[in-house]
Amino acid sequence: MKNAVDIVKLNKIYRNGFRALENINLSIKKGDFFAFLGPNGAGKSTVIGIMSSLVRITSGKVSVFGKDIQDNPDFAKRNIGLVPQEYNLNQFIPIQEIMINVAGYFGINKHDAKYRASKLFHQLGIWEKRFDTPRELSGGMKRRLMIARALIHKPKILILDEPTAGVDTELRLTMWDFFQEINNNGVTIILTTHYLEEAERLCKNLAIIHKGSIIQNSSMDEVYNLRKEHTYIIKTANIINQKLNISEFSHKLIDAHTIEVTVDNNISITQIIEKLKYLDVNVMNIISKRNRLEELFMELTKEEPIT
Amino acid sequence: MNVSWMIAYQTIVKKEFVRFARIWIQTILPSVITIFLYITIFGNFIGDRIGNIKNFSYVDYIIPGLILMPIITNSYMNVVGSFYSSRFQKSCEELLVAPVPNWVILLGYISGGVLRAFVVSIAVYFVTTLFTKMPIHNIYFVILITFLTAFLFSTAGFINAAYAKSFDDINIVPTFILAPLTYLGGTFYSIDALPQIWQDISLVNPIAYIVSSYRYAFLGLEETNILLAVLIIVTFIIILFIIALIILAKGIGIKN
Numbered sequence: 135m136k137n138a139v140d141i142v143k144l145n146k147i148y149r150n151g152f153r154a155l156e157n158i159n160l161s162i163k164k165g166d167f168f169a170f171l172g173p174n175g176a177g178k179s180t181v182i183g184i185m186s187s188l189v190r191i192t193s194g195k196v197s198v199f200g201k202d203i204q205d206n207p208d209f210a211k212r213n214i215g216l217v218p219q220e221y222n223l224n225q226f227i228p229i230q231e232i233m234i235n236v237a238g239y240f241g242i243n244k245h246d247a248k249y250r251a252s253k254l255f256h257q258l259g260i261w262e263k264r265f266d267t268p269r270e271l272s273g274g275m276k277r278r279l280m281i282a283r284a285l286i287h288k289p290k291i292l293i294l295d296e297p298t299a300g301v302d303t304e305l306r307l308t309m310w311d312f313f314q315e316i317n318n319n320g321v322t323i324i325l326t327t328h329y330l331e332e333a334e335r336l337c338k339n340l341a342i343i344h345k346g347s348i349i350q351n352s353s354m355d356e357v358y359n360l361r362k363e364h365t366y367i368i369k370t371a372n373i374i375n376q377k378l379n380i381s382e383f384s385h386k387l388i389d390a391h392t393i394e395v396t397v398d399n400n401i402s403i404t405q406i407i408e409k410l411k412y413l414d415v416n417v418m419n420i421i422s423k424r425n426r427l428e429e430l431f432m433e434l435t436k437e438e439p440i441t
Numbered sequence: 442m443n444v445s446w447m448i449a450y451q452t453i454v455k456k457e458f459v460r461f462a463r464i465w466i467q468t469i470l471p472s473v474i475t476i477f478l479y480i481t482i483f484g485n486f487i488g489d490r491i492g493n494i495k496n497f498s499y500v501d502y503i504i505p506g507l508i509l510m511p512i513i514t515n516s517y518m519n520v521v522g523s524f525y526s527s528r529f530q531k532s533c534e535e536l537l538v539a540p541v542p543n544w545v546i547l548l549g550y551i552s553g554g555v556l557r558a559f560v561v562s563i564a565v566y567f568v569t570t571l572f573t574k575m576p577i578h579n580i581y582f583v584i585l586i587t588f589l590t591a592f593l594f595s596t597a598g599f600i601n602a603a604y605a606k607s608f609d610d611i612n613i614v615p616t617f618i619l620a621p622l623t624y625l626g627g628t629f630y631s632i633d634a635l636p637q638i639w640q641d642i643s644l645v646n647p648i649a650y651i652v653s654s655y656r657y658a659f660l661g662l663e664e665t666n667i668l669l670a671v672l673i674i675v676t677f678i679i680i681l682f683i684i685a686l687i688i689l690a691k692g693i694g695i696k697n
């Protein structure tokens with residue numbers, strides 16, 4: 135089966151001479167929910183811009199479903215829907231008209247466009263705003279509008295560049311369900327986000343880009359197995375005022391009701407609880423200090439100390 | 442043109458039309474008021490003292506040029522304004538991520554400018570009929586020159602918009618290039634009445650050719666070789682159109 139996206143030896147040097155991407159290789163499977171992660175300025179939007187024909191390639195090759203995007207730009211464009219990081223909405227056009235216009239650029243007639251727009255607006259909860267212009271929408275509504283706009287031509291690949299930035303918790307959860315549903319319907323999704331739990335929750339595979347290079351590309355499961363240790367924060371029922379006598383794992387006391395333990399990956403939570411119980415410590419609550427993706431991310435992208 | 446491109450083209454043109462129609466007070470009305478003032482002042486107050494030029498009353502003599510001025514500025518301003526603001530708001534990305542060929546994008550914007558030029562010129566023409574019943578020598582030629590002129594300056598406006606770095610940049614060309622060329626292009630006087638040096642300078646002013654062919658279309662007055670004039674306009678169109686296509690292909694002003 136052809137990959138949704140193949141990136142081979144991709145380089146990007148901006149007009150001002152800045153080298154944003156260095157020999158990027160990346161493959162995204164058809165049907166994947168792919169997390170594209172990295173710190174600010176790493177080059178995520180640059181890669182996304184190239185995939186969606188907004189940024190020119192300096193050298194290298196990008197293919198969509200096996201076809202080179204420079205040789206077949208229209209094929210790539212028909213297959214990709216883009217939700218950009220920054221608002222790129224005409225502020226003066228009512229949003230239903232924006233949808234009809236964009237559909238028109240894809241060769242979709244007004245009748246079909248109106249039907250599709252109404253369906254998407256209902257799904258995304260902005261139907262009531264259809265006669266308003268983007269100026270009259272809140273930030274979260276504008277995001278939803280951009281999501282609706284990206285889907286008007288029924289693309290097989292949806293690229294989301296920080297779609298949940300500035301979105302409240304409730305809306306974020308509904309957006310997650312929405313993305314999940316689209317993905318279940320066979321649409322490949324590429325998601326960029328700084329909320330790692332979002333990536334962890336939704337994505338099957340991931341890549342981490344740092345300073346223009348890919349430093350990690352694996353499945354989410356591999357990330358879980360990658361790290362040898364894991365740290366938990368444990369709340370206890372009884373007061374702990376001295377270090378416990380444990381040899382199986384290291385621990386430190388945070389306060390009278392809180393211990394932080396770091397264990398090997400092969401030790402289960404049950405084992406930790408049992409061990410503590412044996413020492414007469416009653417566990418009330420146990421949580422991961424950081425999620426694993428976050429730990430990996432921090433480790434991979436941490437700045438070298440200046441020497 | 443395949444069906445998809447046709448729909449894309451119509452969408453752009455319609456969007457452009459709705460844009461200038463929605464803000465008609467800024468886009469249509471000023472030209473109407475201006476021509477009203479011009480005809481009142483030059484045509485009536487001053488024209489009476491000037492008398493006839495080449496057997497036409499002064500007001501009739503200047504009207505073709507007076508209609509041409511808003512055609513030039515409106516077609517130019519429509520495209521430069523619309524395209525620059527779509528760059529500024531980044532909404533031009535909607536077109537760039539869609540499978541629309543560059544020439545369709547370009548033709549769409551130009552058509553918007555041409556459309557506005559026609560709307561304005563018709564409005565302006567009606568104003569002139571309040572003052573004088575001027576004959577139209579050749580209506581087809583009027584339409585042709587209106588179309589070619591609007592096409593030319595729409596294309597020029599597009600190029601300007603691609604290079605503009607701020608809203609101020611879109612007024613530079615109209616103020617410092619188009620206005621002088623128009624005023625020196627023989628709108629208010631007959632070029633062959635000028636001293637030789639100014640006649641020579643006018644030879645390289647493309648707007649002078651347009652004014653005289655437009656005057657021919659309305660009055661039947663042949664001041665230059667009309668065929669040559671049309672040829673010159675068409676040549677300019679071809680050159681600018683190619684430049685605009687290169688700009689789009691290179692992504693100047695629109696792609697990083």
Ligand SMILES: Nc1ncnc2c1ncn2[C@@H]1O[C@H](COP(=O)(O)OP(=O)(O)OP(=O)(O)O)[C@@H](O)[C@H]1O
Nearest residue numbers: 148150152154173174175176177178179180181697
């Ligand atoms: N048009 C441009 N001209 C020059 N340099 C640019 C341009 N756009 C981006 N860059 C640079 O390229 C690098 C990567 O930028 P990019 O927008 O791809 O980062 P990002 O990973 O999306 O970051 P963020 O998470 O902050 O959105 C940055 O150092 C940025 O300054």
Ligand SMILES: [Mg+2]
Nearest residue numbers: 178179180219
């Ligand atoms: Mg970004």
